[in-house]
Amino acid sequence: MKMEYNIMEYLLTSLDCPALDASGICQLSENPSVSEEIGIQAARQMRQFIDEMPGGFLIYHAGGKEEIIYANKALIRIFGCSTLEEFRELTGNSFRGMVHPEDLDAVEDSIKEQVIQSKYDLDYVEYRIISKNGEIRYIEDYGHFIRSKAMGDVFYVFIGDATEKRERRKQETLQKEKEYFQQLEMIQGLSMEYESIFYADLDMNRIHAYRVSERMVKKFGQDGGIQEYAGFDADYVEEWVYPDDRELVLCTTDPDSIRKKLANKKEMHICYRIYQDKKPVYIQLRIVNVGSSEHISQIVLGYRNIDDEISQEMERNRVLEAALSEAQSANRVKNVFLSNMSHDIRTPMNGIVGYAVLAKNNIDDKKKLMEYLNMITSSSDVLLQLLNNIFEVVGIDSDQIHLEENKCNLVELLHNIRTAMSLRAEEKNITIYLNVSKVSHAAVLGDQQKLSQVMLYLIDNAIKYTDVDGEIYISATEQTMRVKDRAIFRFVVEDNGIGISKEFLKRIFEPFEREKSTTLGGVYGTGLGLTIAKKIVEMMDGTIEVSSIVGKGSKFTVTFCFRLQEDEDMDDDNEKPGSDAKTGPKTILMVDDNEINLEIGVELLKEAGYFVDTATDGHIAVEKVKNSKPGTFGMILMDIQMPVMNGLDAAKAIRELSDPKLANIPIVALSANALKEDKKMALNSGMNAHLSKPIDVEQLYEIVHQILDDI
Ligand code: ADP
Numbered sequence: 001m002k003m004e005y006n007i008m009e010y011l012l013t014s015l016d017c018p019a020l021d022a023s024g025i026c027q028l029s030e031n032p033s034v035s036e037e038i039g040i041q042a043a044r045q046m047r048q049f050i051d052e053m054p055g056g057f058l059i060y061h062a063g064g065k066e067e068i069i070y071a072n073k074a075l076i077r078i079f080g081c082s083t084l085e086e087f088r089e090l091t092g093n094s095f096r097g098m099v100h101p102e103d104l105d106a107v108e109d110s111i112k113e114q115v116i117q118s119k120y121d122l123d124y125v126e127y128r129i130i131s132k133n134g135e136i137r138y139i140e141d142y143g144h145f146i147r148s149k150a151m152g153d154v155f156y157v158f159i160g161d162a163t164e165k166r167e168r169r170k171q172e173t174l175q176k177e178k179e180y181f182q183q184l185e186m187i188q189g190l191s192m193e194y195e196s197i198f199y200a201d202l203d204m205n206r207i208h209a210y211r212v213s214e215r216m217v218k219k220f221g222q223d224g225g226i227q228e229y230a231g232f233d234a235d236y237v238e239e240w241v242y243p244d245d246r247e248l249v250l251c252t253t254d255p256d257s258i259r260k261k262l263a264n265k266k267e268m269h270i271c272y273r274i275y276q277d278k279k280p281v282y283i284q285l286r287i288v289n290v291g292s293s294e295h296i297s298q299i300v301l302g303y304r305n306i307d308d309e310i311s312q313e314m315e316r317n318r319v320l321e322a323a324l325s326e327a328q329s330a331n332r333v334k335n336v337f338l339s340n341m342s343h344d345i346r347t348p349m350n351g352i353v354g355y356a357v358l359a360k361n362n363i364d365d366k367k368k369l370m371e372y373l374n375m376i377t378s379s380s381d382v383l384l385q386l387l388n389n390i391f392e393v394v395g396i397d398s399d400q401i402h403l404e405e406n407k408c409n410l411v412e413l414l415h416n417i418r419t420a421m422s423l424r425a426e427e428k429n430i431t432i433y434l435n436v437s438k439v440s441h442a443a444v445l446g447d448q449q450k451l452s453q454v455m456l457y458l459i460d461n462a463i464k465y466t467d468v469d470g471e472i473y474i475s476a477t478e479q480t481m482r483v484k485d486r487a488i489f490r491f492v493v494e495d496n497g498i499g500i501s502k503e504f505l506k507r508i509f510e511p512f513e514r515e516k517s518t519t520l521g522g523v524y525g526t527g528l529g530l531t532i533a534k535k536i537v538e539m540m541d542g543t544i545e546v547s548s549i550v551g552k553g554s555k556f557t558v559t560f561c562f563r564l565q566e567d568e569d570m571d572d573d574n575e576k577p578g579s580d581a582k583t584g585p586k587t588i589l590m591v592d593d594n595e596i597n598l599e600i601g602v603e604l605l606k607e608a609g610y611f612v613d614t615a616t617d618g619h620i621a622v623e624k625v626k627n628s629k630p631g632t633f634g635m636i637l638m639d640i641q642m643p644v645m646n647g648l649d650a651a652k653a654i655r656e657l658s659d660p661k662l663a664n665i666p667i668v669a670l671s672a673n674a675l676k677e678d679k680k681m682a683l684n685s686g687m688n689a690h691l692s693k694p695i696d697v698e699q700l701y702e703i704v705h706q707i708l709d710d711i
Contacts, residue, residue, distance in 0.1 A: 054074055057072040099129065107125050110125045195304065208225075215240050240275060244273075249285065286301070348420060402676070409444075411442040446562040454558060455491060485564050498517065501517075541561065543559045544557070587610075590614050600695070608704070636665055
């Protein structure tokens with residue numbers, strides 16, 4: 001009890017109680033004075049307060065055994081003891097006995113160090129204790145060393161049980177770690193495609209590698225690491241980056257440039273190339289500001305291989321560009337083609353109009369009149385063929401071209417073509433020579449229209465690409481060797497024009513190809529003529545060749561093999577239509593809503609000696625046939641587009657008549673609808689044949705002749 005009383009005195013001394021003397025030892029008299037009484041009273045209250053205070057409090061001797069002088073109730077409880085005796089027994093009554101043996105050395109070292117360093121502050125240590133029931137608890141210890149006269153050197157210590165707090169902190173740390181790892185995983189996941197990732201602090205001139213590609217390993221090592229930022233990528237750039245892109249990369253990673261570029265945006269990136277297996281590979285470098293937006297210092301740099309993306313992008317662009325250029329070229333071709341066609345149509349049209357005027361002016365001069373009318377006929381033929389060409393080109397594009405084999409006189413054909421082209425040639429004072437002397441069998445079976453087309457393209461070019469006063473030689477030669485009823489014919493179109501360069505000769509048959517000199521020279525053209533010509537020639541199993549010398553001229557040679565007509569007497573073919581015309585009772589019913597067409601047709605047929613009746617629409621025609629005596633009408637020439645009832649419906653109606661003789665009257669379509677489809681529709685409606693308008697008189701006579709002869 002006395003002892004405890006002394007401890008209290010120490011306590012009071014340390015708290016500077018005025019009731020105690022300067023030595024700090026309590027001087028109690030037998031009969032204490034009033035002030036002593038007050039001091040004792042205060043000391044008692046203090047003792048009571050310390051005894052009962054919630055935190056642990058301890059006083060122990062410094063040095064030696066570190067014997068415990070005082071322990072309050074809270075401390076005794078922390079150690080799981082119920083009395084001071086129990087506590088003394090558990091700890092061996094010393095501070096050393098309180099501390100977990102494993103923590104003792106560290107605690108003592110720490111205390112010593114702190115005592116040396118600070119005179120007035122509380123020292124702080126953390127350590128474990130083993131409570132009476134063997135439980136390990138964590139302690140926070142705020143102590144202070146003092147020297148006293150009464151008790152010598154002592155430590156007084158405030159002790160708190162931090163076990164729960166520590167546990168809580170541990171849980172919080174674990175939770176934070178968990179979240180951190182989750183975040184890390186998320187970042188890892190998101191940044192999978194980045195082969196190198198760095199965190200850099202520009203102010204600190206530090207760069208920390210989180211992931212490094214094989215190309216950065218040399219600098220940062222396999223597990224990454226911290227390096228100086230300045231020049232961190234110098235070796236990489238030198239060793240890997242494409243020379244043209246090196247400056248870009250170095251400028252981009254320069255701190256000043258980063259600060260400037262990220263001043264008003266969060267992210268920046270560049271694409272550059274590196275060498276990989278001696279091939280350029282595209283890399284993207286992204287730099288993101290992860291620190292303050294006011295002062296740019298903390299950044300993340302990510303390097304990503306984007307070669308596949310770029311390649312795909314380039315491929316996509318290539319496809320798009322190709323599609324675009326195809327579309328543009330198709331459009332250009334269409335426009336050029338249309339305007340060219342319009343030009344080509346105008347040429348023979350001018351001939352027709354011009355000769356018609358001349359014919360009118362010379363109406364009384366029979367010879368001249370005949371000459372001009374012949375010119376008009378030739379130009380009309382060319383015009384008609386040109387129109388057919390348009391269909392042909394459309395057909396070529398959709399592979400709808402078909403060959404037809406009909407009677408054709410090569411000599412006549414070449415004469416007609418020359419006549420048709422002569423007006424154009426005359427405009428440039430170009431002379432066209434035609435030599436057909438080496439053709440012994442002019443009457444052949446072949447596609448006359450396509451042959452004319454090829455020749456027209458070649459002669460047209462010869463005129464176009466020959467200067468004024470030039471000359472063009474057209475010749476046809478029949479090879480002497482004949483295979484059965486076939487013969488080989490060689491057609492040559494030669495000019496002394498501008499000629500064609502060797503380089504261009506290789507591409508001359510490619511679609512839309514035109515030699516620069518001709519384009520620059522302002523010569524009109526589409527670059528399609530020879531493509532079409534070659535295609536036709538190949539379809540006809542022929543060959544086409546070209547030779548040329550720039551400035552001297554060009555020579556196109558076309559070779560075809562034609563079947564010869566059995567009856568190839570030219571005079572027979574030239575016989576006037578209608579000279580052996582039918583004059584019998586078989587009447588031709590001509591159906592057309594156009595009065596002029598009807599008049600011309602009637603006149604032509606009558607001239608040839610036929611009887612003709614007319615109808616101005618399909619319905620009238622059907623009625624006439626229905627009400628006629630079988631045998632009256634030998635054939636019907638039927639227009640297709642007509643009011644009330646069109647030609648197709650009229651033909652169908654006639655085919656459905658009950659009298660078979662009437663129902664089977666031959667019907668020939670005579671129509672301006674000249675497409676293959678139109679012909680097909682005519683035949684499907686029950687008609688026997690199809691003739692295109694404008695009327696080819698010879699063809700008309702021929703078919704009429706055939707039909708009425710057969711009856
Ligand atoms: P176009 O004459 O409409 O341009 P073509 O396919 O007929 O188209 O000819 C292609 C190109 O070949 C011409 O643009 C021209 O450069 C060249 N060419 C064709 N024929 C001759 C020729 N007789 N003389 C010189 N160049 C020619």
